[in-house]
Amino acid sequence: MDIQWRKSSRSSNADGSNCLELAEHDGQILMRESDTPDVVIHTTRTQLRAFLDGAKQGDFDDLA
Template sequence: MTDTKWQKSSFSGNVENCVEVRSFDGMVELRESDEGHVILRTTPAALAALLQGIKAGEFDHHA
């Protein structure tokens, strides 16, 4: 897999404080732009499962 540059979330608009994502070494990495040194690393399957759960409302009771 080719490593990619960080991509900003399309929901962030023109603000500097945003979520960024990239693929790196077969994994998916996430970070918040204003804390760029803190990186969450996971598998594509685990991220897909998390996003599916969020969309299905599985975590709404934590809000």
Template sequence: MAAVSVWQKSSFSSDEDAPNCLEVAATQGALRLRESEEPGTVVTTTATGLAALIRHIRSRR
């Protein structure tokens, strides 16, 4: 039986029911990211990979 992912919306979402939110789910050894308007499209990464992406985005400001 496949494990069910528990998705959590970003705290930056303006509204609990807003359709354009980043959602994250933690699994064994990985993080899964998706856009709430496209729940079938999921990006899987590690905590290290996500931290590197966030650092890169912040450095580009």
């Protein structure tokens, strides 16, 4: 399976760990943490969009 993982340009850890990575494969959005790459969450574009919209509105600011 040739998956091209992408991470945020704001990921600043020198060794590449502690980053969330996203990819698209077979119509699904995949998410993983760079330091535990074997654990992959599958979601849809619609669900990811809802999450990102909420994050942009500050819905999760208290968790960061």
